[in-house]
Amino acid sequence: MTELLTHGEYTAIADTLDLPRSPFIDGKYQRGHGPMMATVNPATGAEITQISTANAQDVDVAVAKAREAFDQGHWSKMDPDARKDVLIRLCKLITRNRRELAVMESIESGKPILDCEQIDLPETIHCIKWHAEVADKIYDQTAPTGDSAIAMIVREPVGVVAAVLPWNFPLMMLAWKIGPALAAGCSVIVKPAEQTSLTALRVAELAHEAGVPRGVLQVLPGDGPSVGEPLGLHMDIDMVSFTGSTETGRRFLKYAADSNLKKVVLECGGKNPAVVFDDAENLDHVAEHVVNAAFWNGGQNCSATSRLIVHTSVKDALLEKINARMRDWKVGDPLDPANHIGALIDAGHCAKVRSYLDTKDDGPFVSPTIFEVSADDPRARDEIFGPVLCVIDVASNDEAVQVANDTAYGLAASVFSAGGRSAIRAARDIKAGTVTINCYGEGNMATPFGGYKQSGFGGRDNGIHAHDQYTELKTIWIDLTDPADGDNVA
Ligand SMILES: NC(=O)C1=CN([C@@H]2O[C@H](COP(=O)(O)OP(=O)(O)OC[C@H]3O[C@@H](n4cnc5c(N)ncnc54)[C@H](O)[C@@H]3O)[C@@H](O)[C@H]2O)C=CC1
Numbered sequence: 001m002t003e004l005l006t007h008g009e010y011t012a013i014a015d016t017l018d019l020p021r022s023p024f025i026d027g028k029y030q031r032g033h034g035p036m037m038a039t040v041n042p043a044t045g046a047e048i049t050q051i052s053t054a055n056a057q058d059v060d061v062a063v064a065k066a067r068e069a070f071d072q073g074h075w076s077k078m079d080p081d082a083r084k085d086v087l088i089r090l091c092k093l094i095t096r097n098r099r100e101l102a103v104m105e106s107i108e109s110g111k112p113i114l115d116c117e118q119i120d121l122p123e124t125i126h127c128i129k130w131h132a133e134v135a136d137k138i139y140d141q142t143a144p145t146g147d148s149a150i151a152m153i154v155r156e157p158v159g160v161v162a163a164v165l166p167w168n169f170p171l172m173m174l175a176w177k178i179g180p181a182l183a184a185g186c187s188v189i190v191k192p193a194e195q196t197s198l199t200a201l202r203v204a205e206l207a208h209e210a211g212v213p214r215g216v217l218q219v220l221p222g223d224g225p226s227v228g229e230p231l232g233l234h235m236d237i238d239m240v241s242f243t244g245s246t247e248t249g250r251r252f253l254k255y256a257a258d259s260n261l262k263k264v265v266l267e268c269g270g271k272n273p274a275v276v277f278d279d280a281e282n283l284d285h286v287a288e289h290v291v292n293a294a295f296w297n298g299g300q301n302c303s304a305t306s307r308l309i310v311h312t313s314v315k316d317a318l319l320e321k322i323n324a325r326m327r328d329w330k331v332g333d334p335l336d337p338a339n340h341i342g343a344l345i346d347a348g349h350c351a352k353v354r355s356y357l358d359t360k361d362d363g364p365f366v367s368p369t370i371f372e373v374s375a376d377d378p379r380a381r382d383e384i385f386g387p388v389l390c391v392i393d394v395a396s397n398d399e400a401v402q403v404a405n406d407t408a409y410g411l412a413a414s415v416f417s418a419g420g421r422s423a424i425r426a427a428r429d430i431k432a433g434t435v436t437i438n439c440y441g442e443g444n445m446a447t448p449f450g451g452y453k454q455s456g457f458g459g460r461d462n463g464i465h466a467h468d469q470y471t472e473l474k475t476i477w478i479d480l481t482d483p484a485d486g487d488n489v490a
């Protein structure tokens, strides 16, 4: 585990960061044609720097460069083991610069430095490495055609990919997209969320230093309408991989329909249940997982547990333990390694989260909050995306599963029960992309992540399955019959 520095040492690093300030296009930072945009420290409200943003004109240039790079084949047709080596080099460069990246991430996103150092940075490196290692281990197939033909089913990189990212895990979501996309041989244009551009820009620079050819990884900072929309509508982008709100995800489906039917993969919102049955064992363990799941990253996590659906018989005992644990979650300055919850991303988001709470305080910090509500209360139905846990008590285990499924979302869920069969039955019955039993988690890099219903569309991040997103299947049919034997035309 990364050794932490002191609050003062992190502040000193923050004061001396060399910050990227423009789009990264064609292997270098270039001034964009959009307006200058302030990037702001959510914890202090202070401007960190001004960033030159991209606009539709820059999107056109970046797409042309990405296409040129793809068609030249220096990356897309590079031997997979050579591509792997370059990506491993990138991981080494990220590791060498991890402290700088962790601080950059913390001051721009409000995430606790503790998480940046011990979760986001290690996971980012692990993700890119994992997919790099896959690059030279995926085999193509041949189909069962019989003796008269051989049909090869080959994977080819999908082409030019736009990765449109959220602000809640700027580096990790970057890695979830570029890891498999670059490993597959695609050219990638990243649009970071407007609140969090810095680390994506810096990683693109490091990727270039590692040997990723120019045009293969480009980063266009800017807002949704100025950069996201032209990417979504572009006629020469083959695919969009998006993580963010369901509302914006829906827009990308429309953009695709209105342009070139580009492939769209969406990882969207959630209202994720933790279901606690009457036979749940070790309520301390349950409380620990529920608290982590609800409040990690200030609840700004698409897979955060935001509904605790608990059998009446264990509710009071469990809530007592949850309340006791919540007190350990310190909220405050993200650069202080003692804090577990930093600042929420911006004032607009704080106002949204607070509109569900009774508190009248303001400022960027929101303390963890628990409500007991009925299943139809808006707090139990809307994605609040803050450190807020709604508790719904139920009279039976069957009712718990029914309430768990009573949502438009289906990203993640957890089931706590000592009964192996009933827990597995519940895991099968809950409509969600990831269901954990007697723990909370998103799986690991080897397991696919994505949602049912309005939580997702078109594919999965992570696991070998992520590579399916970024490849097309091509059939190459070879006729083996001898023309001299007669008419072979099917
Ligand atoms: N699934 C997840 O991981 C996330 C969910 N959310 C949810 O979404 C809510 C709103 O947060 P936002 O930052 O507004 O999310 P968003 O979905 O609007 O933003 C995600 C990305 O989409 C881009 N975008 C926004 N509008 C666009 C448009 N018209 N065309 C193309 N691209 C566009 C943004 O610039 C950003 O890069 C949050 O309160 C939360 O409930 C937010 C971030 C991540």
Ligand code: BAL
Pocket (backbone or CB within 6 Å): 166, 168, 169, 173, 243, 244, 300, 301, 302, 303, 442
């Ligand atoms: N937790 C990973 C995906 C997301 O929250 O955006």
